[in-house]
Amino acid sequence: MNAMEKTCVRTEGTSWASVTTLLAGSGAWILRQVRIGRYDVGIFSDGIFRLDGGSMFGVVPKVLWEKAKPADELNRVAMDMNCLLIRDERGHVVVVETGAGPKLTEKQKRNYGIDAPPALLDELRRRGVRPDDVTLVINTHLHFDHAGGNTHFDGDRLVASFPKATYAVQRLEWEDAMRPNERTRGSYLLDDYAPLEATGKLELIDDAHELLPGLWVERVQGHTRGTQTVRISDGGRTLWFSSDFMPDRHHLPLPWIPAFDLFPLDTLEAKRTLLPQAAEDRWTVSFTHDVPRFGTIDEAEGRYRFTELSEG
Numbered sequence: 537m538n539a540m541e542k543t544c545v546r547t548e549g550t551s552w553a554s555v556t557t558l559l560a561g562s563g564a565w566i567l568r569q570v571r572i573g574r575y576d577v578g579i580f581s582d583g584i585f586r587l588d589g590g591s592m593f594g595v596v597p598k599v600l601w602e603k604a605k606p607a608d609e610l611n612r613v614a615m616d617m618n619c620l621l622i623r624d625e626r627g628h629v630v631v632v633e634t635g636a637g638p639k640l641t642e643k644q645k646r647n648y649g650i651d652a653p654p655a656l657l658d659e660l661r662r663r664g665v666r667p668d669d670v671t672l673v674i675n676t677h678l679h680f681d682h683a684g685g686n687t688h689f690d691g692d693r694l695v696a697s698f699p700k701a702t703y704a705v706q707r708l709e710w711e712d713a714m715r716p717n718e719r720t721r722g723s724y725l726l727d728d729y730a731p732l733e734a735t736g737k738l739e740l741i742d743d744a745h746e747l748l749p750g751l752w753v754e755r756v757q758g759h760t761r762g763t764q765t766v767r768i769s770d771g772g773r774t775l776w777f778s779s780d781f782m783p784d785r786h787h788l789p790l791p792w793i794p795a796f797d798l799f800p801l802d803t804l805e806a807k808r809t810l811l812p813q814a815a816e817d818r819w820t821v822s823f824t825h826d827v828p829r830f831g832t833i834d835e836a837e838g839r840y841r842f843t844e845l846s847e848g
């Protein structure tokens with residue numbers, strides 16, 4: 537198991553190349569690995585992608601959101617595609633999210649502002665994990681920026697990138713992703729998940745399910761019908777990975793809800809339930825599209841604030 541991993545603070549949306557060196561005297565160090573009971577949990581980014589800022593913040597006017605998240609000349613905001621690596625001492629190796637993957641066309645990469653190759657496999661290798669070691673893959677949902685690394689081409693054959701793993705997805709997400717409509721089609725790429733069915737390695741989840749002791753996936757309708765969050769409660773601590781119904785800390789205010797969400801009022805209700813719980817129970821929280829890091833959520837006078845866990 538790797539020792540505690542550190543990386544320096546970086547500006548949101550900048551490339552990984554700028555943080556390959558640990559800079560002395562740069563201030564606080566972001567904590568990228570935590571212990572939750574029996575589990576070691578690490579967070580890393582598969583890379584940066586870019587989506588329309590207006591779509592990311594729904595009804596919030598640009599004059600407000602661009603202060604939190606500056607847009608580029610195409611009105612896009614840059615975001616990380618975060619993954620978790622969860623390990624215990626009994627040989628379980630869990631990967632949560634697989635990033636955008638290696639199958640995007642040049643046009644798709646241009647449209648989504650993806651400049652670098654996917655980092656997922658290198659990040660796992662750096663932590664001593666080979667694809668064959670992974671026992672479980674969890675996709676919070678099946679959009680291309682979360683499930684792209686599930687599969688790759690071996691010659692002209694599409695194969696599972698983690699051949700010994702079970703892939704855990706909500707049943708409703710699977711059904712909707714297999715039959716996308718005019719509104720959802722742009723986010724689902726069948727090659728990311730359809731081949732998994734034939735491998736017999738697909739585990740379809742209904743609502744809440746404990747995949748390993750204390751490791752739960754829980755459906756939260758909002759972003760899609762079948763989006764699931766990941767929660768680990770063990771040894772008196774809880775870690776929670778948001779999924780896209782709350783993609784980053786800028787979505788903590790209740791009305792800041794992406795226009796991408798298919799059920800925005802359900803997102804609102806889920807935030808009303810989950811945010812007070814996260815604050816009161818001092819959950820360690822991480823987001824799908826924030827800078828890869830862990831933090832806590834505090835509430836003051838009805839407003840929620842994220843504070844990153846750091847060292848040094």
Ligand SMILES: [Zn+2]
Pocket residue numbers: 679681682780824825
């Ligand atoms: Zn996403």
